[in-house]
Amino acid sequence: QITLKESGPTLVKPTQTLTLTCMFSGFPFSSNKVGVGWVRQTPEKALEWLAVIYWGGDKRYSPSLESRLTITRDTSKNEVVLTMTNMDPVDTATYYCVISTLGAWGQGALVTVSS
Amino acid sequence: DVVMTQSPLSLSVTLGQPASFSCRSSETLLYRDGNTYLNWFHQRPGQSPRRLIHLVSERDSGVSERFSGSGSGTDFTLKISRVEAEDVGIYYCMQGTHWPGYTFGQGTKLEIK
Secondary structure, three states, rough: OOOOEEEOOOOOOOOOOOOEEEEEOOOOOOOOOOOEEEEEEOOOOEEEEEEEEEOOEEEEEEEOOOOEEHHHHHHHOOOOEEEEEEOOOHHHHEEEEEOOOOOOOOEEEEEEEEE | OOEEEOOOOOOEOOOOOEEEEEEEEEOOOOOOOOOEEEEEEEEEOOOOEEEEEEEEOEEEOOOOOOEEEEEEEEEEEEEEEOOOOOOOOOEEEEEEOOOOOOEEEEOEEEEEE
């Protein structure tokens, strides 16, 4: 059974950097076709794909957010970390960790950006 | 960027009746490998989205046969043959053909009449 679980702060201030961690299990992160990524959902329920990292280290980012995003992995810990710089109130959302095919999602982590 | 447009934005259906969701993309979703990377997701209130359909018409494991996907190119449809109470929520289409980045439709909210 594939499981993904997000962790990180629930509140960040404007201009700060957000760091979210995804712990995953139940699938072999050992193929270049398998990856772990992030999707966020605004309070208005719009979904936005953010980034993905594959076993071989290949990374893809949303073009509109690429300058602010960094995705990394620690295969020994089965963890993927997403950082987003210069946070703004419009970045308030639930952030989901997902398998790259989007066939499995974590429970989501609500992040509020406010001073 | 590829824009995904869903219609209607909300749908009210009587239990046991069919429901239909439309999704249109601004560019063809047919990829050079011959596949069309169009997915459908369902999100119940308070839950994470769950994928129902991939590659236009392939049901995910455990998804009821009441759900079916169809379409090609830029026009796609998700149908529920007989709506049940557990089907309420928001339905999203998503394209995975044009990289970088998947793009989602704005969602269609299904409620029971």
